[in-house]
Amino acid sequence: MPAEQSIDRAGERRSSDRLTDPTLSELPLEELLGELLVRVQEALGVDTVAILLHDADSRQLVARAAKGIEEEVERGVRIPLGQGFAGRIAAERVPIFIADVDHADVLNPILREKGIASLLGVPLIVEGELIGVLHVGSLTPRMFGQDDLAVLLMAAARAAPAIERAALFAELEHEHRVSMVLQRSLLPKQLADVVGVDVAARYLPAREEVGGDWYDVIELPRGRVGVVIGDVVGHGVAAAALMGRLRTALHSYAIEGHGPGRTLELVDRFVQSLDESAMATAGYAVFDTFNSKLEYATAGHLPPLVISDSGVRVLEVTPAPPLGAFPYGRCPEHELTLGSGEMLLLYTDGLVERRGVALSAGIEVLAAAVRGAQTPEQACAFAVRELVPAVGLRDDVAIVSLQNSPVPAELHMTLPAEPKTLSQVRRMLRRWLNERGADEAAVAEMTIAVSEACANAIEHAYAPSPATFELHGRARDGELTMTVRDAGRWRAPRGQNRGRGLSIIVAAMDDVQIDRTAIGTEVVMRRRIAPK
């Protein structure tokens, strides 16, 4: 070895010691790589150091960290295995020394551009697996000797497992972040606001990684609302992505008007048609806000709960295979009446599954936890408080709860004077009239009459200031009295068609009084209802 290249042996040993420093293995990937570069550079007195990691998918080396030739990383240099200096080190898993870069098979142009004269590189290997290449370079011609090689090999031996561990961890963390963002973006941004029900939901990711749990609330035609819970088998980005597809598929079938059983069966056929093996459990319930009927079906999913003042009951489910499990799976439906104020609670197994505890026992714990909840928000909060550990949730959890909002004995509402209010008013009215004991025909006719009176009030509203009108309803001795009051002038019917609103009101009610004053118009409508 030329004299000018001789190294102070003691100094080299000190540098070597720094390479075997056990605290290195505790650093995160970026810091670890940076620290290694510095220490290798010190130990060998070289101008450049580079670490390339093996990307098994593309069979390429990817420049990951460098000192003296930072461009390697910046330009994202990729070297195919088996080609050039680093590629051959990786493919043949042997150290390679190049005394004269100008006359050697070097693929990476940056090495030449930088004016590197000599190179020495070694493979990074962990338990027989190639994970990358570590190489050093000198701007002046240098004969790297056995001592240099020994130092570099030792550095590689120490670094490789730490790099692998840190890289694995970084990858997991990255995947965790990605699937977290994905999961969030695939769940409903806000729950549908449907007249007649209150809803609440929760999603809690597991400590390690997200899964494929989801919930949904879907507004359906004719005063119905769908509630979904689902759990894709598996974890991570793939499960979250599949969850997004299943949520969309179920939503699409649901708004087509299919019942819970058929909807789940269609989602099952959808899963069967995927070109990948996929499986999920799900529960779907459809609540009719007009008559308080609840229909539900499950596919391999845990039984829903119903929370009422008298306690909590676990609903019966017919065992059905998970979605995607068997061809032609059937999902039988069940039906019940969800009383005024009662709540349905759907959840995933992450909430009730505990190691060494029977599922049924977990469900009992949940039932006890949500006992006494008065609102869906409370039901979710109680469930999370009692069943979700503060740290270290092992499986992700989704919960969704729907309440048949209590119907008040009397209606007293102030509403925005906008046409779109009308459909909301009709949904409220149908529930209220039904609850007061009006039969189907009376509900339909009175709904038209009151909606017409409200439409008049909205037409009277003086633009552009935001106006309101009032709607009152009460029941006395078998007679319903509905009052619509606005702060505008009653408008005389214009033309033969515009008068129809009033003729509908008169035809649908037993008695109609219209009181027009300087401050506004009041329409009082009465109709006797026969006991059901």
Next chain:
Amino acid sequence: MSLADVQITLAPSALIAHVTGEVDMSNAEEVGATVIGATPNEAQGVILDLSGVDYLDSAGIYVIYGMRASLQARGQALILVIPPTSPVHDSLRLAGVERSGEIAEAVDAALRMLDGRPLPGS
């Protein structure tokens, strides 16, 4: 969720508009304009299928009258499809207009009603 949906299909002699959902003062004019706008001049008439309508108020009835008037001006007919059990019947009955205009119980019956009518402009 939108209150109503309109699906248009074209038969050889007529435009068939299937309306579903609820029609009130918030969307009646839009529904009417959608159907009239889609009607080709060659069509003998329009079949307005209301069998999927859950609610129709006086604003909806008003728009149907308006559609009939503008189609008549083009020599085209308007036939309503209203099954006997439809809530639309209640509205027409309460408004006292259940017997005005041509009403069929189903789309195929409406198509037969259109047959034999003179072609527009002939």
